[in-house]
Amino acid sequence: MNTKIQKITEADQECFVNMFNYYLYELSAYSLEDIGTNGTFEMDDTSPYYQDERLHPYFIKVNENLVGFILITSPPYVAEGVDYSVQELFILPKYRGMKIAKEAAMRIFRLFPGRYDVGMFKSNAKAVKFWTNLLSSLNIAADVKEGVVEIAGNTLSTMALTFVIQSEVDSHD
DSSP states (O other): OOEEEEEOOGGGHHHHHHHHHHHHHHHHHHHOOOOOTTSSOOOOOOHHHHHOTTEEEEEEEETTEEEEEEEEEOTTSSOTTOSEEEEEEEEOGGGTTSSHHHHHHHHHHHHSOEEEEEEEETTOHHHHHHHHHHHHHTTOOOEEEEEEEEETTEEEEEEEEEEEEOSSOOOOO
């Protein structure tokens, strides 16, 4: 399997917004958000992802098929003392369990070594397991911080992992 990441540009906006709505659909099991009156999830303006060089959006492709995306932010869009944050990582259900998310994360880590923060809903057991297993497989220790966030009137438990990616990261397959 040939996994690649491809920078998302303004020309990709429609495709990205469509795919992001699939992501929000899946995330709604944890965020408890409802769709809007137009039948889609309410989204923030995505144009900063195409216009701000401190935001790093990538499609994930396998054998030229679009299978997901990964969104990385850098200062000032991250907490103090953090270089990068994995804001979102999404793989279409058909392609899960094939180590595509791991390979995409590894490609990002090679491009952007430094201090990372990854946040997730604590109830999202798949995300918690993915990030915990990935870091464990790389022998990378992470600081764990629990918190809460309020979304649509719901108070939800969160979990954040902070860790350091060295400039020479190996996948340890």
